[in-house]
Amino acid sequence: MGLAAADAAVTNNNDCGMTGKKPNTTAAALASATCALLGGISAEPVQAQEEKDWSFDTALLYYGESDSRVQDISLNVLAIRSFIDDRILSLSLGVDTLTGATPIGAAPFNGPQTFTSPSGAQVSTRSANEIPLDDTFLDTRVALAATWQQPLGRLNTVSAGVSISDEYDYLHLGANFKISWDFNKRNTTVSLGLAFANDEFDPVGGAPTPLTPMLDVGDVSNRNGDQSKNIVDLVLGVSQVINRNLLVQLNYSFSNADGYLNDPYKILSVVDSITGDPVARVPTPGIQGPSHEYLFESRPGERTKHSLFGQAKVYMNGRILDASYRYMTDDWDIDSHTIDLRYRWPLGDTRFIEPHVRFYTQTEADFYRTSIIGGTAFPTNASADYRLGNFDAITIGFKYGWKTEAGNQWNTRLEFYSADGSVPGNLLVGNQAGQEMYPDLDAIIFQLGYRFGK
Amino acid sequence: MGSPCEVLIESDDEVLSKKLIDVVATEAWRIEDKFSRYIPGNIIGRINSGDGQPIEVDEETANLIDFSFSLHKMSAGAFDITSGVLREAWSFDGSDNVPSNTRVNDILARVGWEKIGWQSPCIHLPQGMQIDLGGIGKEYAVDRATAIVLKLTNQPCLINFGGDIRASQTSVDQRGWQVGIESLQNDQTTQRVIRLQQGGLATSGDSHRFLFKNGIRYGHVLSPKTGWPIPDAPRSVTVAADTCTQAGMFATLAMLRGAEAEAFLEQESVQYWCYR
Numbered sequence: 001m002g003l004a005a006a007d008a009a010v011t012n013n014n015d016c017g018m019t020g021k022k023p024n025t026t027a028a029a030l031a032s033a034t035c036a037l038l039g040g041i042s043a044e045p046v047q048a049q050e051e052k053d054w055s056f057d058t059a060l061l062y063y064g065e066s067d068s069r070v071q072d073i074s075l076n077v078l079a080i081r082s083f084i085d086d087r088i089l090s091l092s093l094g095v096d097t098l099t100g101a102t103p104i105g106a107a108p109f110n111g112p113q114t115f116t117s118p119s120g121a122q123v124s125t126r127s128a129n130e131i132p133l134d135d136t137f138l139d140t141r142v143a144l145a146a147t148w149q150q151p152l153g154r155l156n157t158v159s160a161g162v163s164i165s166d167e168y169d170y171l172h173l174g175a176n177f178k179i180s181w182d183f184n185k186r187n188t189t190v191s192l193g194l195a196f197a198n199d200e201f202d203p204v205g206g207a208p209t210p211l212t213p214m215l216d217v218g219d220v221s222n223r224n225g226d227q228s229k230n231i232v233d234l235v236l237g238v239s240q241v242i243n244r245n246l247l248v249q250l251n252y253s254f255s256n257a258d259g260y261l262n263d264p265y266k267i268l269s270v271v272d273s274i275t276g277d278p279v280a281r282v283p284t285p286g287i288q289g290p291s292h293e294y295l296f297e298s299r300p301g302e303r304t305k306h307s308l309f310g311q312a313k314v315y316m317n318g319r320i321l322d323a324s325y326r327y328m329t330d331d332w333d334i335d336s337h338t339i340d341l342r343y344r345w346p347l348g349d350t351r352f353i354e355p356h357v358r359f360y361t362q363t364e365a366d367f368y369r370t371s372i373i374g375g376t377a378f379p380t381n382a383s384a385d386y387r388l389g390n391f392d393a394i395t396i397g398f399k400y401g402w403k404t405e406a407g408n409q410w411n412t413r414l415e416f417y418s419a420d421g422s423v424p425g426n427l428l429v430g431n432q433a434g435q436e437m438y439p440d441l442d443a444i445i446f447q448l449g450y451r452f453g454k
Numbered sequence: 455m456g457s458p459c460e461v462l463i464e465s466d467d468e469v470l471s472k473k474l475i476d477v478v479a480t481e482a483w484r485i486e487d488k489f490s491r492y493i494p495g496n497i498i499g500r501i502n503s504g505d506g507q508p509i510e511v512d513e514e515t516a517n518l519i520d521f522s523f524s525l526h527k528m529s530a531g532a533f534d535i536t537s538g539v540l541r542e543a544w545s546f547d548g549s550d551n552v553p554s555n556t557r558v559n560d561i562l563a564r565v566g567w568e569k570i571g572w573q574s575p576c577i578h579l580p581q582g583m584q585i586d587l588g589g590i591g592k593e594y595a596v597d598r599a600t601a602i603v604l605k606l607t608n609q610p611c612l613i614n615f616g617g618d619i620r621a622s623q624t625s626v627d628q629r630g631w632q633v634g635i636e637s638l639q640n641d642q643t644t645q646r647v648i649r650l651q652q653g654g655l656a657t658s659g660d661s662h663r664f665l666f667k668n669g670i671r672y673g674h675v676l677s678p679k680t681g682w683p684i685p686d687a688p689r690s691v692t693v694a695a696d697t698c699t700q701a702g703m704f705a706t707l708a709m710l711r712g713a714e715a716e717a718f719l720e721q722e723s724v725q726y727w728c729y730r
Contacts, residue, residue, distance in 0.1 A: 025721075025722055026528050026704075026718075026722050027704075027722045027724065029524065029527075029528050030524075030525075030528065030700055030703055030704065031696070031700060033521050033524040033525070033528075034521070034597075034699045034703070036520070036521070037517050037518065037520075037521040037594065038594075038597050038598070038601065038697065038699065039601070043597075043653065043654075043696040043697045044652055044653070044696065045652075045653065045696055046650075046652060046654065046694050046695055046701075047630070047650070047651035047652045048630075048648055048650045048651065048653060048694035049648070049649050050646060050647075050649075050727070051632065051646070051647035051648060082647070084632055084634060084647050085632065086629075086632065185466075186464075
């Protein structure tokens with residue numbers, strides 16, 4: 001082939017002066033001499049990074065709800081060990097401490113209400129016209145996960161992982177698998193993920209039989225032992241590089257939970273069909289107990305969710321717009337829509353700011369109700385859990401990050417979350433129309449993160 | 455090139471892949487044939503056996519000689535293509551065979567760029583002197599081969615001639631290539647893994663080329679000024695730069711700085727990995 005020899009005769013008449021290096025350095029002289037040697041073809045800038053053996057992503061997160069509701073402080077550490085040939089071991093640890101009060105589901109009315117605590121050992125009384133909260137809520141959660149990822153052949157990647165998390169009344173065990181195929185010159189990736197989980201619930205005081213009454217202190221006749229559920233998740237995803245500035249992702253997810261899906265600490269008020277006020281009850285003489293009739297909630301023993309998720313990442317001169325939308329529907333009749341927008345804006349070479357806004361809306365579950373009307377047949381399932389109600393939420397905030405000289409990254413995130421629910425008029429009975437029946441929620445989220453490697 | 459050479463191509467196209475391997479191999483052999491000091495009768499052979507007569511060289515050879523002259527200036531004389539004759543005294547075979555001062559000084563009389571007459575395209579070597587472009591040839595061949603590959607395809611390619619490497623351009627997913635820096639222990643393990651998306655990567659140093667006598671380790675990088683190994687040179691320097699030539703020359707220049715290798719690379723804002 002004469003091609004190579006002919007190329008060698010190309011003369012050095014190109015401009016090798018503009019090297020982009022600081023003048024009067026060896027780097028500049030060498031760049032210029034090399035350019036002349038190679039026939040005036042100046043090269044694209046080098047892109048090389050040292051592969052860290054270990055990289056650590058740590059974050060301290062504070063989540064605080066207003067009105068002394070749930071406060072969560074969590075510490076998360078993700079350690080990634082990279083081996084040659086793109087084999088990666090990820091280990092994560094999360095520790096959460098939760099305190100504060102949470103709505104128990106009982107309807108507010110214009111008189112005080114007394115409840116037996118979840119443990120069944122004592123009572124507590126809540127004032128008139130306020131949404132009853134349980135303030136005995138206190139928990140510490142420790143979560144561990146490990147994932148191994150490696151290429152399978154030239155174009156496939158597989159991963160497998162296990163997870164365990166433990167809190168006072170809950171134990172989660174999970175396993176997950178994922179395979180992805182690259183094709184179309186690696187512009188398209190199709191992935192299939194499967195996850196299985198088995199969760200054991202050992203509620204404080206035992207799991208109450210659904211739709212049985214809250215009883216006097218010391219009466220555990222309707223309490224049961226450990227409960228469990230199995231969850232299967234499946235995610236089918238496609239990501240497509242449209243061009244150098246646009247990446248899109250589309251996911252379909254299926255999730256099936258089977259088993260004990262109740263919140264054992266949630267109750268409903270039994271109310272008068274006309275006034276909507278809770279039906280009064282008299283505890284056994286000499287024993288403390290609930291002031292009104294309350295029933296433990298009951299949810300179906302199965303829940304199947306389908307969701308579609310679409311995401312676009314747009315690169316615009318160093319700025320990145322990340323926009324996503326998720327639609328979820330389940331057989332409890334909850335439909336939700338989520339729109340999430342992030343805009344990453346570099347400030348010089350080492351800093352960035354990323355405003356974030358998220359909109360969320362959901363419809364209520366078909367068995368969601370504010371209360372149960374006394375003297376009628378009970379429905380099969382009923383829950384007044386505000387998380388199963390109709391509500392809209394907005395999250396708004398920003399992330400700010402900066403790089404240290406050593407190349408490590410700090411970031412902080414500050415966000416406000418506000419959820420605003422409304423109870424459909426046909427679910428309100430009598431005086432309930434004059435009460436704030438849905439526990440609206442405001443929360444603040446603050447995170448401090450640090451990423452480093454060695 | 456005296457070492458294994460490879461071309462890695464990210465492509466499903468077998469015809470293209472074979473063609474790329476073919477053109478890269480052709481270019482590698484062309485440069486080897488033309489500039490290797492082991493091949494008699496080529497331009498280097500003719501220059502070195504010129505018996506004191508001026509030799510006219512072709513443009514490519516002239517460019518390489520110009521380039522080595524630039525390096526000689528940049529390194530204040532530490533880089534010198536005439537220093538190859540010192541190998542007559544030094545053989546880095548792991549033994550304690552350190553030559554005598556007298557022997558080294560005798561040879562040193564035949565070393566030194568300033569003794570050469572160079573007026574492009576004519577080179578005039580005094581009798582007994584030799585030039586050796588071996589310190590540039592592999593890196594130059596890698597960059598030449600890359601230029602040819604870039605004309606034929608925009609598929610990501612990695613060209614590796616015995617550890618002197620150039621990645622032609624970044625892949626769409628920016629994943630790049632994982633390149634291991636060999637462990638100093640010669641146990642087939644890696645000291646460090648570099649992810650190279652684009653550009654050159656070259657290493658200077660060879661942990662198996664040294665002499666050891668009276669507790670002193672003599673590394674294989676020789677000073678053309680003293681005729682002795684550069685004291686306190688790192689055992690291995692790897693540099694990433696826009697081209698393989700720049701990477702290789704930076705690694706060599708750093709070696710020639712001895713104890714100051716890291717300080718030099720820092721000052722030049724070069725991306726490097728230095729092991730002692």
